[in-house]
Amino acid sequence: MKVSFCTLGCKVNQYDTDAMRELFINAGHKVVDFDDIADVYIINTCTVTATGDKKSRQMASRAHTLCPDAKLIITGCYAQTSPEEALSLPGVSLVLGTSERSRIVELAEKLVSEGDEQKRFAVTPHGPKDEFESLSVTKEGRTRAYLKIEDGCDRYCAYCIIPYARGPVRSRPLYDVRRQLELLDGEGYREVVLTGIHLMSYGKDIKGVTLSQAIAQAEGLKNIVRVRLGSLEPQLLSDEFIRTLSESGLVCRQFHLSLQSGSESVLKRMNRRYSPALYADCVYRLRQAMPLCAITTDVIAGFPGETEDEFEETMSFVKELKLAKIHVFPYSRRKGTPAYSMAEQIPSAIKHERAKRLIAVSKQLEDEFASSLIGTVQSVLFEEEKNGLIWGHTDTYVKVGVKPNEKELVNAIVPVDITGINRFGAMGVIKGI
Numbered sequence: 001m002k003v004s005f006c007t008l009g010c011k012v013n014q015y016d017t018d019a020m021r022e023l024f025i026n027a028g029h030k031v032v033d034f035d036d037i038a039d040v041y042i043i044n045t046c047t048v049t050a051t052g053d054k055k056s057r058q059m060a061s062r063a064h065t066l067c068p069d070a071k072l073i074i075t076g077c078y079a080q081t082s083p084e085e086a087l088s089l090p091g092v093s094l095v096l097g098t099s100e101r102s103r104i105v106e107l108a109e110k111l112v113s114e115g116d117e118q119k120r121f122a123v124t125p126h127g128p129k130d131e132f133e134s135l136s137v138t139k140e141g142r143t144r145a146y147l148k149i150e151d152g153c154d155r156y157c158a159y160c161i162i163p164y165a166r167g168p169v170r171s172r173p174l175y176d177v178r179r180q181l182e183l184l185d186g187e188g189y190r191e192v193v194l195t196g197i198h199l200m201s202y203g204k205d206i207k208g209v210t211l212s213q214a215i216a217q218a219e220g221l222k223n224i225v226r227v228r229l230g231s232l233e234p235q236l237l238s239d240e241f242i243r244t245l246s247e248s249g250l251v252c253r254q255f256h257l258s259l260q261s262g263s264e265s266v267l268k269r270m271n272r273r274y275s276p277a278l279y280a281d282c283v284y285r286l287r288q289a290m291p292l293c294a295i296t297t298d299v300i301a302g303f304p305g306e307t308e309d310e311f312e313e314t315m316s317f318v319k320e321l322k323l324a325k326i327h328v329f330p331y332s333r334r335k336g337t338p339a340y341s342m343a344e345q346i347p348s349a350i351k352h353e354r355a356k357r358l359i360a361v362s363k364q365l366e367d368e369f370a371s372s373l374i375g376t377v378q379s380v381l382f383e384e385e386k387n388g389l390i391w392g393h394t395d396t397y398v399k400v401g402v403k404p405n406e407k408e409l410v411n412a413i414v415p416v417d418i419t420g421i422n423r424f425g426a427m428g429v430i431k432g433i
Contacts, residue, residue, distance in 0.1 A: 001112055002030050004038035006059045009046025011195050011230065013076060015148040017044045019135030020075075020104050027105045034063070040071045040108045045078035045086075047165055049332035053078055057089060064091030071111040075101065077165035081336070083123040097123035098151075098166055102133060126152070126167025134176055138183045143383045143411045144228075145189040147180050148172070149214055150196025155233075157260075158271045158342075159303065161334040162197060169201040174209060178217040181224065190381055190413055191226035191252070192218065199229065200236040212244040215251060225413065226381065226395060228252040231298075234259075234282040235274040246289040252395040253293035254324070255286055260300050262317025263310040269342070270303060276317055283321050294324035294369060294396035301358055302331045302351030304342035311354050318361060324369040324396070326362035330355045370398050370426045373418040377431055380416045382409040391425070399425030 003024045007017040020042065021031050032038050041063035046052035056078040063072055071093040074086040080097035087095045093111050096104065100122065107122065132151060140146065149172040153163045172180075184192055194214060196202060203209035218227045227250045234257055245251045257279070261267050264275050283295050299314060318326060330351040333340050373394070380400045382392035389401040390409045400416055401424060402409075409430075416428035 001039040001109075002032050002037070003040045003042065003108065004032050004034045004036060004063070005042050005044065006034045006063070007044045008052060008055050008059065009044075009048060009077065011146055011193070012148055012151070012197055013044050013046060015137060015146045015195065016076070016098075016101055016135060017042075018137040018140055018146075020044075020101055022137055022139065023102070023105050023135075024108075027109075029105070034059075035066070037067050038070055039112055040073060041067070042073045042075060042104070042108075045074060045076035047077040047081050047161055047334075049329065050334070051332065053082070056086075060086075060089045060092060064089075071108065073104070073108060073111075075104070077162070080123060080126075080165045081161060083121065087119055087121055092119060093117075094120045095123055099124050099126070099130065099133060101135060128168055130167050130170055132170035132172050134172060136180060136183070138187055140189075143189065143381060144191045144193060145184045145187075146193045146195055147177070147184065148196060149177055149194050150199055150202040153198040153201065155198060155273075156271065158269060159300065159331065159334065159337055159339040161337055164336060166197050169198065169204045171202050171204070171206050171209065172214075173206065174213055174217060177214050181218050181221060185221040185223045188223050188411065190223055190411060191228060192224055193228040193230060195230035198233070199231060200233045212241060215244070215248060218250055219248075224250075226250060226252050228254065228395075228397075229256070231256045231258050233257075233274075234279045237282045237285070239285065242285055242289050245286075252397070253290050254296065254395065254397040255293060256296045256298075257282060257286075259297040259318070261303065261306075261310070262299075262314035263306070264313075266303055266306055266310050266314075269305060269339075270300075271338070276313075280317075280321060283323075292372070292396070294398070295321070296325040296327070296397070297323055298327045298329065299358055300329050300331050301354040302346035304331070304339055304346065305344040306331075306346060306354075315357065315361060318358075318365070322368065323365055325366045326358060328355050328358045328362060367421060369396075370421045373398060373426060374420060375418065377415050377417055378428070379413050380428070381413045382411070384410065394426075400428050401425055402428050402430050405430060 045056035075096040152169045202211040378394040380392040415431040
């Protein structure tokens with residue numbers, strides 16, 4: 001049968017989709033584009049924001065309009081937190097949450113073979129006995145591979161619905177981390193991103209296992225020479241862990257250190273469990289251990305009760321730290337979270353105006369960090385040819401473009417003299433080849 005996928009949300013969701021796609025291919029089915037006619041449409045949904053919910057519903061409607069007779073499966077975080085609503089959408093045949101994706105082929109085949117119009121519900125509530133679902137992805141079609149090694153979160157930040165959508169912390173066993181890395185190495189990948197819902201909780205559910213040990217599983221491989229980490233939490237960034245990162249020889253010098261606000265009072269209301277001072281100390285210690293490393297972050301604009309003074313604290317804080325990039329999100333009210341019922345909800349216009357100001361600051365900081373590389377030689381993993389140039393990324397995740405030469409550069413890591421920047425990224429000249 002023909003199967004089509006649509007993915008919304010984070011890199012973990014993308015990994016889950018890639019794993020499901022591979023299961024269908026291995027079972028002999030054909031995967032087609034989302035705009036093509038298919039027998040089964042699978043939408044892997046997001047619920048981090050109200051926009052994620054809305055887009056999930058829109059994509060379900062789009063698939064049903066395109067092919068009303070096809071079987072429509074809704075899976076992912078929106079399906080887990082709002083299963084009845086998902087099941088009520090026109091054309092939906094099956095709702096599957098954030099577990100048991102390993103059964104997706106069996107369930108889809110049953111839908112098509114039986115051919116009835118009965119709606120099916122296969123959402124399993126999360127509980128303390130949940131285990132890591134060992135989905136595998138070996139052919140991602142990119143030069144950079146993702147490896148999901150952790151799922152779930154138990155932090156319960158005041159604004160976040162994800163602990164309810166993803167359940168408790170579950171970790172991929174070390175032997176399986178190594179096995180997956182060996183498979184990716186055999187496919188020729190040069191860089192792997194270790195990702196999870198709350199990556200720094202990796203190993204919390206397995207006695208004696210740590211994220212440092214997971215990173216070490218990439219040692220001694222033939223092709224993989226870079227390991228990039230997903231989002232990190234400042235309150236868990238110990239000196240020992242930072243030393244592990246700096247001494248590994250594999251870890252990329254780009255760290256996504258989640259912030260959310262530079263105001264101590266806002267962080268307390270968010271239940272973030274750290275202060276701006278602690279965050280700044282983490283940045284300082286990372287830079288001491290790895291000079292010129294890039295620190296990127298997330299910031300929420302317009303959290304309930306955020307005053308203009310508190311917002312300005314955040315603006316000043318990110319400027320002072322000279323972060324390399326900020327992912328900005330206007331606060332999105334999520335039913336079921338403590339922040340949903342907080343007083344002093346910020347009007348939408350103010351939230352978006354503050355987000356716009358933060359985005360402008362982010363652009364300035366991003367340009368400043370890229371400019372700091374001018375006159376240096378950087379190792380670049382080249383990924384694609386576009387608009388007459390070959391593009392790739394440094395280990396600090398700065399995009400770099402060079403003119404093509406006679407050598408094949410895609411999937412190669414080569415030294416580049418950084419000569420300038422423009423609105424597309426840094427520009428450079430290949431050195432020594």
